Amino acid sequence: MKRKRIVVIGGSAAGPKAAAKARRMDQHADIIIVQKEPDLSMASCGYPYYVGGTFDDRNELICTPTGVVRDPQFFMKVKGIRALTRTEATAVDRKRHLITCRNLDTGEEETIGYDKLVLATGARPIIPPVPGTDLEGITTLQSMRDADFLRRVRDEGKVRNAVVVGGGLIGVETCEALNLAGIHITLVEMLPQILMFLDWDLAKLLENHIRSKDAHVVTENPVAAFLGENGRLTAVKLRNGTELPCELAVVATGVRPNTDLGASAGLTLGRTRGYVVDEHMQTSDPDIYAAGDCIEVPNLITGDKVHAPYGDLANLQGRVAGQNVILGNQARFRGTLQTGVCKVFDYAAGATGLSEQRARAAGFDAVSVVTAAPDKPGFMGGNLLVLKLVAERGTGRLLGLQCVGPGDVSKRIATAAMALHGNLTVADLANADLPYAPPFSPAIDNLIMAAHVLENKITGRMKGISSRDLKAKLDAGEKIFLVDTRGADEYEQMRLGIGEVLIPLGALRDRLGELPADKDAEIVCYCKISLRGYEAASLLEAHGWRNVKVLEGGIMAWPFPREK
């Protein structure tokens, strides 16, 4: 029997996974990885934590759990896979089933035949088209080389000021890493908010948290130019004219699929310029598969093809490709929920499915709610979580969850992601049987509570108002009767100071006379997390007021400045 030759181009996440899976499916196949970089199987999502000093041994990014570096010797001995590092694939001859590659050290070229080819060439950073991007002191955080450079910056301790350009996942993680290195950071984002997988209101809570760590955050202000002297960066200039003096700039303004190789060979690219693949990870050429950051896949909720450059998906797709190149198209990867999470200093931020904004853009009649609550009983020292749950109004179908705060975000995102995979509704979530014990969650989990409140909203039992809408109304001078329903002691410690009246919930039945005589007056009730605010609103409605709203998430989800 002729040995099958499998060639994998790309050695970071999807590539090695595809190669290893192919090996397990066929111990006799001839499997080759072609990798441009000097390293293999880099844990690239770990770069910010190496830069920030969470760990010090660079090898931890490229070694097995038992401490063996995944170099070509390892791949050969342990996996029986040839790995050619510092080797760039320069052309694919689909007709003759050949690739051409060049050794980047020697310049030598060679051709390698394949029966099946797997493209796992990843993505490359988008660099803003502004002057000065070639100055010394500007980097991305996309490669081991970038990580090594920034770690040196940290260890040398000479850089005082840095600008991180781009408020996405990598930008925010880099911001934290450099802040931990003692560098003063300004995070610059051209859009009105950071972390676009969140809706504006939750993103603002994170911006506030980042600012509380003595890092600056600038939004809605793109970089106009990188300024320098003698070829070295000295400042970043923004569109509004501001100049931010700095010795270092990290550009994290997104990535695009790296598909030049396949495009030259005539493979079909999609809207995002990623390879078009079917659910078997097969490209438009049946002998060529692709996986990881170089492909586009369906968003499972909208059906739209999206570029979803996540390390976990790269591994899953690589596994599917690796199986299918050996066994034929058995394994499937159906799509993504674009689930993501990141650590942001003492907070985490995560999302799965659609934000409210994206749901509306996709044509859904979306309804959402913001809730806030601790992630454990008070006596176990719970930490705050702010959730935003999005559903389709008519069907109650869940569309997405966002979650931010110092509490256990990743658990709620993982749980909600699985609910989305199961096409569950708000009603399903409202009675979900989740694991409860005081060390791990409140008796009614934050996610279930959000479903309860959203159910109240959908059935019209509760009328909510978002912090953003309330602020806009107040800024427009609208007359709204604001009731803070907490206790006097709580009010002394913390309050919005936006013209509210303090009427503790327990006193409300006796103090209805203080409410507006006009039963159509707009009233907004709230408390710390708006649970008592909701009870107050129910009470007022029962007494005839017809326009009573609850401030969603209460004071804890209010992203604007407070009096106290």
Place this chain on the structure above:
Amino acid sequence: MKRKRIVVIGGSAAGPKAAAKARRMDQHADIIIVQKEPDLSMASCGYPYYVGGTFDDRNELICTPTGVVRDPQFFMKVKGIRALTRTEATAVDRKRHLITCRNLDTGEEETIGYDKLVLATGARPIIPPVPGTDLEGITTLQSMRDADFLRRVRDEGKVRNAVVVGGGLIGVETCEALNLAGIHITLVEMLPQILMFLDWDLAKLLENHIRSKDAHVVTENPVAAFLGENGRLTAVKLRNGTELPCELAVVATGVRPNTDLGASAGLTLGRTRGYVVDEHMQTSDPDIYAAGDCIEVPNLITGDKVHAPYGDLANLQGRVAGQNVILGNQARFRGTLQTGVCKVFDYAAGATGLSEQRARAAGFDAVSVVTAAPDKPGFMGGNLLVLKLVAERGTGRLLGLQCVGPGDVSKRIATAAMALHGNLTVADLANADLPYAPPFSPAIDNLIMAAHVLENKITGRMKGISSRDLKAKLDAGEKIFLVDTRGADEYEQMRLGIGEVLIPLGALRDRLGELPADKDAEIVCYCKISLRGYEAASLLEAHGWRNVKVLEGGIMAWPFPREK
């Protein structure tokens, strides 16, 4: 309009929740809680943490998040609900819509009419029918009074030795609490293992962990008698004759639904002696609803009615009952997955759905796998998790997950519970889009990895053997060729010592000559977590050995003593 009178019997979890929800649905209803205990809305799942000293203020168990004790004054002022404490409901006259109750302090009796009645009378402890249960020094941990008693025991510091009878959730939590109080504990279980929601192999890992904390664990040995002198407990005697000297025994041998009141009134009870309710929480009397630990509900996987006394479900059921007594049968609670989690010293243990044993007992053709892996990348300091995933062989439908270890158990259980709610399959789970970032999970989450291995097992790509089956074979003298595929350094640090040969995976291709000449010989491969063990098995199969198995979960899931 006549005010509706809602009477709720029971003031712990389901009762107050039903009353509060009813209030929010109808601000004019007359709502009364009848509560036998002096306290209301006790966070009873928190008792072990109060006893163990996680917190010191008893009021935290009965107060709102803002520190207000939920006493009758609170219920009246804040909720407009009358709460009669120290008041026992003694009879229900269904025809006349009246209950009789007695004030336990004054002895006075009164009757209260109702339009709708909610029974939330909870469960009561099962006390083993053995001599000596009335001795001083024997308690349960079911009430605030019990918690107060055990907390005093802790604070006084006089008790040296205690026996916890029963290795369920409460027994295990009590064991930890008293151990933290400096008391030497023996945990006694009549069944062959503790925590029956786990299969034997995972339960044994927990027993080992408890023993490592200097607490004794005795299984398969019921209590025969409580022994005493002068009316005080002096020892617990087991069936095998062992006497365990102790000054304190906590009986935690389960609970049964407390349904005498409704049974006397002719309400229908089920197999578990819990009230039979429909999914609206309506009993056999349309004007009487029931919720919480006094009812039975369907297991969502088997359809069987079960008694599921969990605090979170009590709240959810109470909410459904509270809504339905006001609005009619709109809200539904469909059933339980019997999801649970508990802290066990530095480990946690959790389960959702069916264990393998229960799945088989319910008639499923169940297939399972045990996997072990850290819950984060090594460079982020991951902690071990051992998972057991159970599915139906033919359909791949997920049936249950168990998880134990020092890692983040509750997240995996919550995620798997939602997968069960969505009727997902192993294939769905294998490509689930969970949130990945190094501070929160490995690139391939433990749960997804378990799905991958189970998929390999179902498709016949991997033949697994459980630690228990391997041990039984070895004990029976069967000849098995055992290959530990780790490195020599790892082998020096830790090893099973059950007759294995050390052949590191990277050397296996060159050392095939050391394997049995008989290609039908039984071979078992493993490593620390059996990932390399699986790769080794694939390699051996490719070289013609026909009976190669992988030890599931590797050394980390081996519950028996190791050589090192």
